[in-house]
Amino acid sequence: MVADLAVQADGLVKSFGRVRAVDGVSLEVPRGAVYGMLGPNGAGKTTTVRLLTTLLRPDSGVALIDGIDVATDPASVRARIGLTGQYAAVEERLTPRENLALIGRLYQLEKRHISERSTELLARFDLEHAADRVVKEFSGGMRRRLDIAMSLIARPSVLFLDEPTTGLDPRSRLAMWELIEELGDDGTTVLLTTQYLDEADRLAERIVVIDTGVVIANGTADELKDQIGGDRLSVTIARRENVTRAIEALAPLCSGDVSVDAVGLRLSASIRSGDRVVPKAIRALDDAGVDVLDVEVRRPTLDDVFLQLTGHSADGEPDEEHGSGGVAS
Ligand SMILES: Nc1ncnc2c1ncn2[C@@H]1O[C@H](COP(=O)(O)OP(=O)(O)OP(=O)(O)O)[C@@H](O)[C@H]1O
Numbered sequence: 001m002v003a004d005l006a007v008q009a010d011g012l013v014k015s016f017g018r019v020r021a022v023d024g025v026s027l028e029v030p031r032g033a034v035y036g037m038l039g040p041n042g043a044g045k046t047t048t049v050r051l052l053t054t055l056l057r058p059d060s061g062v063a064l065i066d067g068i069d070v071a072t073d074p075a076s077v078r079a080r081i082g083l084t085g086q087y088a089a090v091e092e093r094l095t096p097r098e099n100l101a102l103i104g105r106l107y108q109l110e111k112r113h114i115s116e117r118s119t120e121l122l123a124r125f126d127l128e129h130a131a132d133r134v135v136k137e138f139s140g141g142m143r144r145r146l147d148i149a150m151s152l153i154a155r156p157s158v159l160f161l162d163e164p165t166t167g168l169d170p171r172s173r174l175a176m177w178e179l180i181e182e183l184g185d186d187g188t189t190v191l192l193t194t195q196y197l198d199e200a201d202r203l204a205e206r207i208v209v210i211d212t213g214v215v216i217a218n219g220t221a222d223e224l225k226d227q228i229g230g231d232r233l234s235v236t237i238a239r240r241e242n243v244t245r246a247i248e249a250l251a252p253l254c255s256g257d258v259s260v261d262a263v264g265l266r267l268s269a270s271i272r273s274g275d276r277v278v279p280k281a282i283r284a285l286d287d288a289g290v291d292v293l294d295v296e297v298r299r300p301t302l303d304d305v306f307l308q309l310t311g312h313s314a315d316g317e318p319d320e321e322h323g324s325g326g327v328a329s
């Protein structure tokens with residue numbers, strides 16, 4: 001094993017009946033990194049996390065946490081990890097402080113230590129004002145924050161966060177991003193799963209893209225975007241009935257197929273190089289009698305990457321011929 005890897009998985013496979021939920025997943029998370037696992041519903045994210053955190057046994061393959069084999073020494077692995085599952089695991093009838101104490105006792109921490117650490121975590125996760133209210137009264141964002149605080153009580157070296165922001169409103173989501181960034185800055189290794197491209201893009205130093213149990217791409221956000229090759233031309237037209245003419249006019253300027261969004265007004269395609277394409281596109285569309293609202297050249301987004309790799313967008317909607325999905329956010 002390589003010394004500076006916090007998580008190492010090689011060829012993990014897990015089936016449920018006929019469903020191969022995880023189909024040969026390999027990944028390497030460097031120590032101290034925030035690592036993103038990006039994939040749509042049913043991709044196998046939760047199953048992978050459960051395999052890495054000893055909650056499930058793989059049919060085959062190996063997983064190491066801090067170099068310790070999950071299969072042969074699960075107790076040592078559990079002592080080193082924190083897990084915040086996809087669904088909040090907080091006890092409704094207890095207060096945050098009582099929830100933290102419960103987990104602290106499960107980890108067999110000293111009473112005084114639990115109390116000090118709880119105070120610190122409640123402050124950090126902005127729950128001081130609610131420390132003595134029962135969780136039943138909490139909003140989704142407060143529950144999530146408490147859930148993550150609980151997974152940090154024993155100072156894990158590797159923290160697993162399964163969809164930490166799903167179901168949160170935009171403001172809570174932003175607050176959660178800032179928290180995760182702080183954890184990363186503190187040197188905690190974080191493996192987070194997400195179906196949101198913007199989340200992976202913002203938080204994760206490296207991203208593994210997973211679909212139907214298979215890793216389909218792996219790299220930094222920039223590396224993944226570079227795979228698409230070149231920039232994207234994006235054109236908004238005024239009238240839907242012009243879409244076919246617009247596609248025909250743009251096709252010679254593009255290096256791949258021209259895709260159209262669900263509304264039928266926004267077209268996009270890869271281009272070989274950004275320069276001079278905008279005036280050419282405007283001229284070609286004008287010659288074709290297409291009214292244009294906007295033409296721009298931009299770097300590819302992770303959504304473009306996902307669409308190219310899988311033929312469907314990350315929100316799981318199947319791609320129609322020439323139809324591109326929306327950004328999953
Ligand atoms: N306990 C189980 N029994 C049967 N099938 C399961 C079980 N857990 C997961 N699956 C199946 O395995 C596949 C992967 O599921 P998983 O929960 O890992 O996906 P996910 O990427 O976490 O999805 P989501 O984004 O919806 O949480 C799905 O087809 C799911 O139905």
Ligand SMILES: [Mg+2]
Binds near residue numbers: 045046
């Ligand atoms: Mg899941």
